[in-house]
Amino acid sequence: MTYAVKEIFYTLQGEGAHAGRPAVFLRFAGCNLWTGLERDRDKGPGGCARWCDTDFVGGTKFRSAAELFATVARHWPDPAVAPFVVCTGGEPLLQLDAPLVAEFNAAGWFVSVETNGTIDPPAGQLWLTVSPKAGSELKVLQGNELKLVFPQLGAEPERFQGLDFEHFFLQPMDSPERAQNTQRALEYCLAHPQWRLSLQTHKILNIR
Ligand code: SF4
Numbered sequence: 001m002t003y004a005v006k007e008i009f010y011t012l013q014g015e016g017a018h019a020g021r022p023a024v025f026l027r028f029a030g031c032n033l034w035t036g037l038e039r040d041r042d043k044g045p046g047g048c049a050r051w052c053d054t055d056f057v058g059g060t061k062f063r064s065a066a067e068l069f070a071t072v073a074r075h076w077p078d079p080a081v082a083p084f085v086v087c088t089g090g091e092p093l094l095q096l097d098a099p100l101v102a103e104f105n106a107a108g109w110f111v112s113v114e115t116n117g118t119i120d121p122p123a124g125q126l127w128l129t130v131s132p133k134a135g136s137e138l139k140v141l142q143g144n145e146l147k148l149v150f151p152q153l154g155a156e157p158e159r160f161q162g163l164d165f166e167h168f169f170l171q172p173m174d175s176p177e178r179a180q181n182t183q184r185a186l187e188y189c190l191a192h193p194q195w196r197l198s199l200q201t202h203k204i205l206n207i208r
Contacts (some may be wrong), residue, residue, distance in 0.1 A: 003068050003095050004029040006059035010075045013086055014202030016129055016147050017167050018112065023084040024075040025208070026068075029059040031090040033116060033136055046116065046136035047152065051175055056090030069103035084110045093119035101126065114147075115140065132160060147198055149173050150185045161194055169198035 006027040013023045034040060034049035036057035041049050062068035076083040085104060087096050093115050101124030104111045113121060117130040117140040128143030134154035142164035148157055150170045157170060170189055172181035182199075189195045202208060 001065065001095075001097055001099065003062040003065075003100070004059055005062060005068065006056050006090065008072055008075060009208055010077070011208045012202065012205075013084070013112075014200050014205075014207075015171060015198050016169055017145050018084070018086075018127075019198070019201055021084060023086045023112070024072050026072055026085055026087050026092075027054075027056065027059075028087065028089045028092045028095045029056055030094055031056055031116075032094060032118060033091065033133060036090075044135075046133040047154065048116070048133040048135075048149075051149075051173060053174060054090065065097070065100040065103050068100060069107070072104075073107065082108055082110060084112065086112045086114065088114040091116055091119065093121055096122060098122040098124055130165070145169060147171055150181065150188070157188065157192065157195060161192075168195045170195050171198040171200065174200060174203065 006029045008026055010024050013019055013021045033046035034044040034052055072085055092113055096113060101111060101122055105125050112127040112129060114129045116133050116136060117138045118136050120139060121128060129145045129147055130140050130143050131147045132138050132155050134152040145167040146160055146163060146165040147169040148160060150172060170185040172178060172185045185197055189197050
C-alpha cells in the first residue's frame with residue numbers, strides 16, 4: 001500500500017473531546033466529497049465542498065505503513081509520554097488501513113481518526129470522530145464522538161442524536177457568519193444538553 005500524505009506536524013488538538021492535547025497530525029491527501037479544486041466546489045456529492053477550508057491536495061508518497069509510521073513517530077517529542085496521532089484529511093479512511101493502524105497500536109500510540117463517516121474504518125484500536133456532511137450517506141453510525149459542523153441544511157442535529165456515540169459536539173461553521181453560527185450553536189446546546197459546544201481553539205490561538 002502506498003500512502004499519499006499532505007502534511008505531518010506536531011501541535012495541539014484544537015477540537016472535540018481531546019481539545020488542548022498535544023498531538024501529531026497526519027493529514028492524508030484526497031477526499032471522496034470534493035476534489036479540493038476551486039473549480040469543483042459546486043460539484044461535490046456532499047455540500048461541504050462549498051465551505052471546506054482544508055488544503056488536502058498533493059503532498060508526499062510513502063511506500064509502506066512502516067515508513068509512514070516511522071516518519072510520524074519522529075515528530076513526538078517525549079518517549080516517556082504515550083503518543084497521540086490525529087489522522088485527518090481530506091478523508092483519512094480512503095487510505096488509513098489495518099496495517100498502518102497496527103503499526104501505531106503496536107508502538108502504544110493513541111490513534112484518533114476524523115472522518116466524514118462515509119467509509120467503514122479499518123480493524124484496530126481507534127478513537128473515532130465522525131463529522132457527518134449534508135448530502136452524503138452516513139455509514140459509520142457508532143464511535144467515540146460525533147462532531148457536527150453547524151448549521152448545515154440537511155444535516156440537522158436531530159438526525160444524529162440517537163446514534164451510538166459517547167460524545168455529541170456542535171462546532172460552529174467557520175464562515176463570514178461565524179459569530180452568528182457560534183451563538184446559534186451555543187443556544188442549541190443550552191436547549192439540548194446532550195450536545196456540547198466544540199470551538200476550533202487552534203484558530204482562536206492562531207496555531208495550526
Ligand atoms: S469531507 Fe471534510 S475534507 Fe472533505 S470536502 Fe468535506 S469538509 Fe472538506
